Amino acid sequence: MTAPWRIVFDNLAAHYGPQHWWQEDQLGDWLMMVLVQQTNARNVALAMNNLQDVLSVDQLLALTPEELAERIRPARFYLQKTAHLRGLLTWFKEAGGDFAAFSARPADQLRNQLLALPGIGPETADVMLMYTFGKKTFVGDEYARRLSQRIGLGVYKTYAAMHDALQPFAETLTLNEARELHALIDEHGKPQIGYPYDDSFLTTPAVPADQ
Incomplete structure (x- = not known):
């Protein structure tokens, strides 16, 4: 079941090259995983620019909700995202505020804790697990x-169905490969929305030279 996905991954990697998502700044990248919900990268960049002088957990929590909301206004839904960011950062600080210590926790435990926070659904939790906490x-x-x-390679009607079916495949990858797989799938999928084309070549052992 998962063997064809290895071929898909290899072909995507050959076709697009390394993506290097979410590897600039651990805290900043973590914030962007919330800010990017229901908006685009340009708006996130504008919001992050407004946070450059407060990029520590303590500084962010020292802002009033109104101050934080005004700074992240460009990311849209800024009142909701303010509550979600404050909940995330408060949880992190109260539990020790150390990324290395959090990363040492079992993946299932950490995932359940993230899912219990407001505004953190399964997709966001999994992205955080992989790019922030190294799972x-x-x-x-x-x-x-x-x-x-x-x-x-299968019809999956829900996020959970596909996550559960392909998690064993993710476990066979290195951490960097698992990160790249997600980035490559999304990079490949974006143009397919407006200009779909036949991408069945991804399941062949090698990408044809004319692709």
């Missing part, structure tokens, strides 16, 4: 589900 996971987002259906 291998399969992100069964809309791009992944559409790709799977298009190339005949």
